Amino acid sequence: MNAEPPKPARRSDALDQAMSPHRRVVISAITPSVDEGRHAVKRCKGDLLAVEADIFTDGHEAIGAELWVRGPARRGWTRITMHALGNDRWRAEIGLDEEGPWQFRIAAWLDIFGGFVRDTGKKRDAGLSLALESEEGRLLIEKAAEDASGLTKKGLEKIIEGLTVLSPADRVALLLAPETGRAMHAADHRPFLAESYVQDVDVERIRAGFANWYELFPRSQGKDGQHGTFRDVITGLPRIRAMGFNVLYLTPIHPIGATNRKGRNNALKAEPRDPGSSYAIGDASGGHDAIHPELGALEDFRALVTAARNHGMELALDIAVQMSPDHPWLKEHPGWFVRRPDGSMKYAENPPKKYEDIVTPDFYADGALWTALRDIFLYWIGQDVRIFRVDNPHTKPIPFWQWLIADIRARHPDVIFLAEAFTRPKRMYQLAKIGFNESYTYFTWRHSKGEFIDYMRELTSHPVSDFFRPHFFTNTPDINPPFLQTGGRAAFLIRAALAATLSGLWGIYSGFELCEAEPLPGREEYKDSEKYELKQRNFSQPGNIIAEIAQLNRIRAQEPALHSHLGITFYNAFNDNILYYGKTAPGRADRLLIAVNLDPHHAQGCDFEIPLWEWGLPDHESLAVEDLLHGHKFTWTGKVQHMHLTQEVPYAIWRIRPPGSGAP
């Protein structure tokens, strides 16, 4: 093997290209990666980035490989040596200690001297004569010294001096010495260097991956039938914070149109005092950058932002890109909206259904619409809002969101976008790929043990786990799941426990803690939906599950294994009604074992296996256990144990540690 860069003869373009030295080493199957670098990998601050790739070449030469990483400050690339795992797989790791856009790429080359050391060592061990090898080694070092400078050159020259005076055996020892290898590594001109594509990594703040959301309608927070205000929301903050929620998500706070306003229970015609849907945005007083006058003024909103922050909570605003017929933009920018042949507005529709209280703009009519919508987000960012729940993003062009999110996060890397993309899986995933930090999911429609195992496997598999952060809401103003309608209080406990332990992000819509579930008959919707009327609740009514939710959120705060949907393993529990899984956090020896009775109508029990085998323990071994719900500590002896889950406490959360890692 000649270590020189090739000097191809002039033959043909195809031959010249084929002979490019950069094509000889193959770098492929890089993880994490999304569509070969076309989209960013998502991580949170503090995560470990573990990069792996298949790296190989022809023949017997040794390979050198580095992970090049740079953080948001773009102060040049940090180079980290990659290590071979076997089967041509290589790996390196780096801690992501700063929020913002990171990048990595992989470089690999032929490590000629490394191969020389490896082969000469084998020959020495076999007792072969090494006179020629010593000379070859010396020539390699001389050549490297020629091309080197400064301290590197001096180091190599010193080795060459040594080689000229030493005995043959000592000469070989010096050639194979680690310090000689390091000196040659420093001088290596890296023949046949290949470089991978650059993979972006969005490193977000921890709340993008781990948060407890509470959704409410601000206008319902008043008393005695009065329209609620931001000040009323402030009054309710301690109640919400006491349950352990740290993101307070407000449905739209803007003026509501009067034209074609919807009445109670989605009636086509509103009664005079009906408040209309918060999603029919805009009237003569303003649009998406205005506040509904009955909620208060901008100072009140800012007071709410501050009060929430003082309670350790953060506001999330709901942005719905749709306009009531009274939205100011319809007059100011008629070109942004489509009209029908008779001059009437083209309302949103899902034939044969029509939504006559809203219109959606024509995104390809004028780029000024895109910047105007971007500026709405910037306006609320100016009011210290950093989390946006985006309504129905899949009904607007995907490239619009890709541009908007990139534009905003370049200015404000701490902004979080949640996609309410209740749509088909490929669109849901595409919105995550192009930038949405988190997404609503199909959680509310998953019920059986098999469904949960399949869904969690999908969400935690590569590459989905690299771009899609699932948010498990138990319910929303639009979704009153039949399971809750028919399952009573146990059903609410079950869904809370599942959401809070399966996902790093979970949330409830106000009323869930009171086990509200009265439906429109035969529908997955709430009767007297809060979307069309004020709804004032008594939050101390009996039968609520406030204490249980607070306990779940306390356990979530304490247990790193619950800060993400990753690190999950499903284990054997011999009852189809009991879902049983382990959760681990990176770098932690302990793990949680969680069991949930999926049947809200009956207590369920079963034998189950504790995963002794994962620590190489025999089936009769004992483990110390802590029951996180009741605080008991005890010991399990033997692989198979028994559990019993009642309707009153339909779930269990245990913490175990491997023997020798300290009591739990």
Added chain:
Amino acid sequence: MNAEPPKPARRSDALDQAMSPHRRVVISAITPSVDEGRHAVKRCKGDLLAVEADIFTDGHEAIGAELWVRGPARRGWTRITMHALGNDRWRAEIGLDEEGPWQFRIAAWLDIFGGFVRDTGKKRDAGLSLALESEEGRLLIEKAAEDASGLTKKGLEKIIEGLTVLSPADRVALLLAPETGRAMHAADHRPFLAESYVQDVDVERIRAGFANWYELFPRSQGKDGQHGTFRDVITGLPRIRAMGFNVLYLTPIHPIGATNRKGRNNALKAEPRDPGSSYAIGDASGGHDAIHPELGALEDFRALVTAARNHGMELALDIAVQMSPDHPWLKEHPGWFVRRPDGSMKYAENPPKKYEDIVTPDFYADGALWTALRDIFLYWIGQDVRIFRVDNPHTKPIPFWQWLIADIRARHPDVIFLAEAFTRPKRMYQLAKIGFNESYTYFTWRHSKGEFIDYMRELTSHPVSDFFRPHFFTNTPDINPPFLQTGGRAAFLIRAALAATLSGLWGIYSGFELCEAEPLPGREEYKDSEKYELKQRNFSQPGNIIAEIAQLNRIRAQEPALHSHLGITFYNAFNDNILYYGKTAPGRADRLLIAVNLDPHHAQGCDFEIPLWEWGLPDHESLAVEDLLHGHKFTWTGKVQHMHLTQEVPYAIWRIRPPGSGAP
């Protein structure tokens, strides 16, 4: 929705790019595809190419999608309408009726009129008033007519005429009529057109995917200890053809070096009469384009090519890019070879082992080496050879093979390259990706039921199945598997049945049919290896499995399900020693059920399931069966049956058909 191409306002480059209409429709997850079009998909002539992709956009607009395909003649693209399968997956198919390089891509756009027809139909079914919709439809057709010409324009104008005179109901009927849709489809200017990358498809001749190989050393085909000749090989052709082999693979036929020649059993020093390794190529009389003088002259070789063809067989030559120290190139092109500090040749080595009878060239010294090696292949192609078995391709640069195979197959698309890449999996696969038409595999090292199931699943999964065509050799001059060494005649029957029914490509090395397996003690190699000496055999010696091999090849010829490794399903046979699988051919109702006793030392029996469920049949149903080994026809009643496989006949091959598709 405005169907016009967008006219973006001048804002920023990022906004302009985002607003590009070509980004709105997403085309992704295309199958078949290899590394997103960087490498070709492999198919054989006569195969159906079934292309699928995820295609979607935002909102509710309808999508139109086409597969564009062009064959080797490059006479423009054939457009085939794709059909939605549900869940945003689309599909189209085309028969590959010509050998050579094909290409396909996918185009998708918003089908505005298609969406109008769909939505208007729903509104009509819901009894809504459609006056405005009729007018909108008419405007769409007028706009299309404006931009159209010729017959398309005339057709649209005729529809517009109809719309002006018809009653409202008839107007709607005309708008929704299929012929109106077809006229609009013809005129569609395809707004928001997106196009996928181009995927190459190598369509090869059938023998690239379905062939029975027989390997021999021509020099062993003589009599009475004489060096064999090509004429002797001609004499042996009927014997080989009678076993059903149709590719006759010859080990290297070139002059053999004398310097450092290896003796019997790989002895470092040859005795005077030792013939040397056929892989130590070249002496003063010539190199890779010369013939060993004792084998005959070029006319004799050409006579062999012709005689083989007359027997329905084809020759495969073995090309090993390595030179004996006496190869003419060492003198003619000293720059192509590396010398050590003392001026000696740098021999091939795998430290601490050295191969002092061969040197390998330095591929990056001079591009003239690449063209000289290419010209060797062209030389033998000139002698009517079209199949090359390439020795150890993984020890030469991968880009070299990529260039060479592309260069040669552009001139001769009927040439087949088989990679003898016994190396780690990722290198083996990469060589297939970059062009090798078929590859040796790990078949000889797979023994247990679980190993076969895992390996076949890997080989038949996407994308491996799209680029890697496995060749299952039972043995080679280098590989004398322990299973054969210790398993006796039953072991040979087992491995022949496995290779012949699991893979479209299988082969044996001469002596297998005689159950030859005497090893070098403790090694996976043959004693008195034919690589280093002549080996003349008595092919009528008792205990041979010639009749069984001939029967397997007869069944292979008759059964399309055995023409590929694809179309395999593993079924339940309740004995770990019995591998039991079904094989189907595309478009065929019948299927083969195959069972192999993996234990050469004992008869094995078990209950097994016949896959009634695949045809929706109840467990008690009956099926007509044909035993292809014995020609019996009978009936199985009930899902669970029993089999018994002896050492004498350790496999079974049954053909079944679904009821109603005719007797088997």
